[in-house]
Amino acid sequence: MNDDALDSYEQEILAAFEQRKLKPVPNVEAEIAAAREAAANTLELRRQVDICLTEQDFDLASIRAVEDGIPCQTLLASIIHKYLSGRLVERRL
Numbered sequence: 001m002n003d004d005a006l007d008s009y010e011q012e013i014l015a016a017f018e019q020r021k022l023k024p025v026p027n028v029e030a031e032i033a034a035a036r037e038a039a040a041n042t043l044e045l046r047r048q049v050d051i052c053l054t055e056q057d058f059d060l061a062s063i064r065a066v067e068d069g070i071p072c073q074t075l076l077a078s079i080i081h082k083y084l085s086g087r088l089v090e091r092r093l
Contacts, residue, residue, distance in 0.1 A: 041081070051076070 006014060016022050025031050053061070065072040082088040 013022075061076055062072050065075040068075060079088065
């Protein structure tokens with residue numbers, strides 16, 4: 001691999017790999033499955049929908065999106081996907 005094609009972050013990762021400093025993640029199978037699902041979801045066709053939210057729900061979603069470092073629409077799409085696929089777990093606050 002041509003190291004010149006890598007940015008500084010990628011070169012750092014490659015150096016750590018070559019020096020055998022990287023450690024496997026726990027539950028590697030689950031991590032691989034999650035990465036595959038994320039890749040598949042990225043490649044899926046998307047449809048745009050309009051949704052009306054209360055001001056309070058919109059504000060809460062916006063705050064959570066900022067905390068998670070993702071766009072608000074991405075957060076809402078993730079919530080809907082998890083609910084529809086049965087992976088959204090209810091928890092008491």
